[in-house]
Amino acid sequence: MSSPAVHRPNDTITTERLLLRPLSPTDSQGVFAIRSDPRVLYWTEPDTRGQSDAWLKIRLESDRSMCYTVSPLPSTDDPSPQIFGLTGAHCLPEIGYIFHPSAWGHGYATEALKAWIHMYWQKYAAGHPVLHEDERGYLKAVTGPGGEGSRGVLRKCGFRWFREEEMCDERKGAKQKDLRVLLQEFRLMKPGVER
Incomplete structure (x- = not known):
């Protein structure tokens, strides 16, 4: 796998409890977990190892990807803690986050996403240069069925509902029957831009 196109090794973010660092090829096992x-x-269907590694490879090679791993801050007891989440942009301007269930309910997703958003607008005040001009003024996120927790994280980070879209359900069996799901898109305008 190639090196990330957007990041440098020193692009880490720390919060009160978390360490965020750019995704790397060595994260294969943690991403798969x-x-x-x-x-x-x-x-959707959970990833096989091959699908997970393909997802990682695409993120590492894309100039629209700014994915970060999320782990607890290192300590003397655990100098190399395991990643338990991913946050950032998987395809700018769309952001996302996923966390292992062991990390749910602690506010980590909100804390990590807020820190990532702050870094993004500090580094790219005019929007990331790979984006088209009409995409540079916002970040967006899409939630699926049962995504109440994700929508809560987005609202806490300042995102607002933008629109709904119906699409084919990707779960096993549902796709063949052309079952549909409703997706909700949320947007966060760059600082200083009115809706």
């Missing part, structure tokens, strides 16, 4: 859990990818 998250993406293979059916509780995490509940409205």
